[in-house]
Amino acid sequence: MLTIGCHVNFGQNQLKGCVEQALSYGANTFMFYTGAPQNTRRSSIDDFLSIEALTQMKENGIGLEHIVCHAPYIVNLANNKDLEKYQFSINFLIKEIERCNLMGIQYIVLHPGSAVGLEPQEAIKNIIYALNIVLDTTDSVTICLETMAGKGTELGQNTEELKTIIEGIVKKERIGICLDTCHLNDAGVDLDAFDEYLDEFDQKIGIDRVKVLHINDSKNPRASHKDRHECIGYGTIGFDTLIKVIYNERLEHIPKILETPYIGETDEAKERLYPPYKFEIEMIKKKMFNANLMDDIRSYYKK
Numbered sequence: 145m146l147t148i149g150c151h152v153n154f155g156q157n158q159l160k161g162c163v164e165q166a167l168s169y170g171a172n173t174f175m176f177y178t179g180a181p182q183n184t185r186r187s188s189i190d191d192f193l194s195i196e197a198l199t200q201m202k203e204n205g206i207g208l209e210h211i212v213c214h215a216p217y218i219v220n221l222a223n224n225k226d227l228e229k230y231q232f233s234i235n236f237l238i239k240e241i242e243r244c245n246l247m248g249i250q251y252i253v254l255h256p257g258s259a260v261g262l263e264p265q266e267a268i269k270n271i272i273y274a275l276n277i278v279l280d281t282t283d284s285v286t287i288c289l290e291t292m293a294g295k296g297t298e299l300g301q302n303t304e305e306l307k308t309i310i311e312g313i314v315k316k317e318r319i320g321i322c323l324d325t326c327h328l329n330d331a332g333v334d335l336d337a338f339d340e341y342l343d344e345f346d347q348k349i350g351i352d353r354v355k356v357l358h359i360n361d362s363k364n365p366r367a368s369h370k371d372r373h374e375c376i377g378y379g380t381i382g383f384d385t386l387i388k389v390i391y392n393e394r395l396e397h398i399p400k401i402l403e404t405p406y407i408g409e410t411d412e413a414k415e416r417l418y419p420p421y422k423f424e425i426e427m428i429k430k431k432m433f434n435a436n437l438m439d440d441i442r443s444y445y446k447k
């Protein structure tokens with residue numbers, strides 16, 4: 145069965161709010177940040193909201209085992225020049241995993257980190273050191289390292305780098321991989337030859353490590369190292385290629401998460417933004433491109 149969802153906002157209603165958004169999009173899974181992705185201000189987990197969310201999930205066939213959390217961007221385990229910041233990143237990730245455990249969430253997606261002024265080998269050592277501490281201090285949750293576009297000094301933009309990181313981890317059973325189609329494209333992978341990429345991935349890392357797929361089109365050509373997401377079928381990867389990735393048999397049981405951009409509209413001089421997910425999920429389920437996607441989204445949410 146297709147497990148498809150999207151990024152939702154944790155907000156005040158926490159997991160309960162996430163479930164409601166997911167259902168409104170026709171999704172059967174979702175991914176959230178426990179607060180704003182760009183900062184580390186977090187409220188404590190409300191057990192009552194979690195319990196209500198779990199009931200709603202059960203009623204609607206959303207499996208808790210497919211739900212994904214994403215660590216905030218500012219967690220950078222690669223650079224230790226500022227020891228205080230490095231330590232903060234480690235501590236924050238530990239707390240984030242504890243929050244996941246309180247809600248029964250199994251997967252947390254993490255950007256491996258940016259070297260910013262360090263040699264890549266040095267940066268990778270830092271990532272390994274930090275991850276080993278985090279895994280030693282926490283339980284259960286699998287950390288899914290995301291494949292990156294290679295913007296700036298990002299690590300994890302090829303299977304070789306990810307492989308090196310995993311080799312240094314003691315508790316390897318709690319390390320997974322999140323493949324992001326926009327990032328793969330921007331890092332230079334030809335998604336039209338996705339099966340060949342998976343063959344190589346399987347050889348180097350093992351396909352069983354893939355726990356999450358991020359499904360995005362890209363605003364930029366292959367190997368641009370830009371990382372700007374586009375709506376499904378409206379970017380350089382294209383609808384048919386993304387459909388083939390989504391329905392690839394080797395990744396059938398893996399949750400697929402959309403992180404495509406909201407659609408803008410200036411109405412009475414006010415800028416409005418609408419989520420594209422309901423209509424993208426519809427296209428994906430039907431395997432049929434909607435050339436009126438933007439208009440459909442605007443007219444649906446305008447009411």
Ligand code: FE
Binds near residue numbers: 255
């Ligand atoms: Fe990400």
Ligand code: FE
Binds near residue numbers: 290324358403
């Ligand atoms: Fe992503």
Ligand code: ZN
Binds near residue numbers: 324371373
């Ligand atoms: Zn991205």
